[in-house]
Amino acid sequence: MGEGKNLVGVDIGSSSIKVCQAKEGRRGLAVQRFGYEPLPPQAVVDGQVMEPSVVVETLKRVLAASKVRMKEAALSVSGQSVIIRKITVPVMTEAELAEQITWEAEQHIPFDIKDVQVDYQVLRRRPDASQMDLLLVAARKDQINEYAQLARDAKLKPVIVDIDAFTIQNAYEAMRGLSEQETVALINVGASLSSLNVLSGATSTFTREIASGGNIVTEEIQRQTGVPFEIAELYKAGESPDGGPIPPQVAGAIDQVVDSIAAEIQRSLDFFMATSGEGEVARAVLTGGTSNLVGLSAAIQRRARVPVEVWNPVQNCAVESGVDGVLLQRRGPQLAVALGLTLRRTREARS
Ligand SMILES: Nc1ncnc2c1ncn2[C@@H]1O[C@H](COP(=O)(O)OP(=O)(O)OP(=O)(O)O)[C@@H](O)[C@H]1O
Ligand SMILES: [Mg+2]
Numbered sequence: 001m002g003e004g005k006n007l008v009g010v011d012i013g014s015s016s017i018k019v020c021q022a023k024e025g026r027r028g029l030a031v032q033r034f035g036y037e038p039l040p041p042q043a044v045v046d047g048q049v050m051e052p053s054v055v056v057e058t059l060k061r062v063l064a065a066s067k068v069r070m071k072e073a074a075l076s077v078s079g080q081s082v083i084i085r086k087i088t089v090p091v092m093t094e095a096e097l098a099e100q101i102t103w104e105a106e107q108h109i110p111f112d113i114k115d116v117q118v119d120y121q122v123l124r125r126r127p128d129a130s131q132m133d134l135l136l137v138a139a140r141k142d143q144i145n146e147y148a149q150l151a152r153d154a155k156l157k158p159v160i161v162d163i164d165a166f167t168i169q170n171a172y173e174a175m176r177g178l179s180e181q182e183t184v185a186l187i188n189v190g191a192s193l194s195s196l197n198v199l200s201g202a203t204s205t206f207t208r209e210i211a212s213g214g215n216i217v218t219e220e221i222q223r224q225t226g227v228p229f230e231i232a233e234l235y236k237a238g239e240s241p242d243g244g245p246i247p248p249q250v251a252g253a254i255d256q257v258v259d260s261i262a263a264e265i266q267r268s269l270d271f272f273m274a275t276s277g278e279g280e281v282a283r284a285v286l287t288g289g290t291s292n293l294v295g296l297s298a299a300i301q302r303r304a305r306v307p308v309e310v311w312n313p314v315q316n317c318a319v320e321s322g323v324d325g326v327l328l329q330r331r332g333p334q335l336a337v338a339l340g341l342t343l344r345r346t347r348e349a350r351s
Contacts, residue, residue, distance in 0.1 A: 007074040007159060008033070008063075009167075009341025010151060012055060014044045015191035015214070015289065017062050018331070020338035021070060022317065029174065030318040034338070035066030036331050041229060046192050046211065047079020049146055052153075059154040067322070073156040074341035075147050078164035078193055081140035083109050083116075084207040086123065086276075091130050097122075101136075109138045117141050123203055135204060137163060160344050164188065165195040165207045167340030168287065171313050174343050178202035182282045185272075185306070187265060188336060189290035191215045194261070196268050200278040208268045214290035217257045224249040237292065255295055262299035269304045284308045289334040313339050 011018040021033040037058050043051040085108050092100065097120075105118045116138040123133040144161050151158040162170075168188050172178070178199060186197045190213045198206040214236070221232040225247045234240055235250045269281055284306050286297050297308040312332035319325045328335075 006032075006070075006342050007072050007345050008068050008070045008156070009338040009343075010059070010073050010075050010156070011167075011335075011337040011341065012044060012049070012059070012075070012147065012150065013039075013190055013334075013337070014046065014193070015039060016334070017055070017058050018335055018338040019059075019062055019066055019068055020335055020342050021068060022339060022342050025318070027318060028316060029343075030320050031314060031323055031328060032320045033066045033068050034323065034328055034331070034335065035062040035068070036334065037062035037065070047077065047081065047143075049150065052146075052150060055150050056153040059150065059156075063154060063156075071155065071157045072159050073151050074160040074162060074344050075151055075158050076162045076164050076167050076337050076341055077139055077143050077147055078195065078209060079143075080209075080211075081143040082163055082209065083111070083136075083138045084163070084165065085109075085136045086205060087134050087136050088131050089134060091125060091127060091132050097134075104134075105136055105138060108136060111138065111140060115140055115142065117144055121203075123205065137166075139163065160341070162341060162344065164193075164337055165197040165209070166204070167337045167344075168195065169197055169199060169204060169340070170343055171336050171340035172199075172285065172311070173202075174340075175313055175316060176311075183279055185269060185281045185284040187284055187286045187300070188288040189213050189261065189286065189296065190288045190334075191290070194265070194288070194290075196265065198269075198272050198276075198278070198281060200276075205278050206272045206276055208271075210264050210268060212261055212264055213288070214293070216261070217254055217290070217293065220253040220257045221250055224253045254293060258293055258295045259299050259303075261290070261296065262303045265300055266303040269306070281306050285311045287311045287313060287333050287336045291333045311336075 009020045016038045019035045022031045043054040106113045119137045121135045125132045148158040180201050183200045188195045192215050194210040196208045218232045291310050297310050301308040313336040314332040
């Protein structure tokens, strides 16, 4: 791949916009550009864009500040408008499947089929049972179009729209590789949403979106200390506005809420293990901004009884000149989606 061929990965999250451009070089992956810009709390809520003009202005700012000149972009959607299901269908050829998929999707998707973009992947053929397993993905067209329009309004050319959970898988596969033998749970905990993606034998066999994340920790700190959102966010990260002491209630509030996020994740993992027949989850890998909360990995480990590793996706990345390596590492856990997106084209070219 020549220089600058990768797409710019654009992650419009509910707390912030992240952009990333990286390329595979001789010594592994190098980050060429990256940017981060917070969004005001009501601009994007649970994956829904409430204030498009604020998002576009913020996106333009982050692109300018990070000196991204590449126009072709990969975006990601998540939240309520995305449905991912593992389904079983009779064995058929690729051509038959392409014809049948709309009908099959209709049986499993709670939206009008005309309103969604459907995609699928064959997970496994089981000729003995005359069946095959598919991973079915559907995302609402209006949300895809809305995100694409935001990108166009910021002078980008959107060419790929992916799903958060899969972008994380893409980044993980590129940075760490996938094991045929192991079942690994990838967990991304953001501000308002979390995603779980269980990989068995290098394919995704279970994904779930959890409508919870770091915001509920911030809200609990606000409730217990009476400070506004921005200050509660600082307290949560172990900082204070004037360098003064952090109120003593903060630590307790964090522990309490972190445990409830861990409980949600445990419920999803338990559901996977009870229903999938794919065996035990060997370990979990945690990323996203809320993975910075030190108590979260311990709480998941305690509840789900699997080892949990906090993963900074850019940990082993080199940086090209002009990229602030220290800032990159600090923002690392929040960059998994944007990194997975920028890697889309190289990975496609490879496979
Ligand atoms: N050092 C830190 N300590 C604790 N929490 C942190 C830290 N840094 C970031 N966070 C939290 O991480 C969250 C943002 O993470 P991320 O950028 O992954 O979410 P997002 O993509 O904007 O949101 P979502 O995916 O939910 O729409 C916020 O709740 C923020 O408070
Ligand atoms: Mg996110």
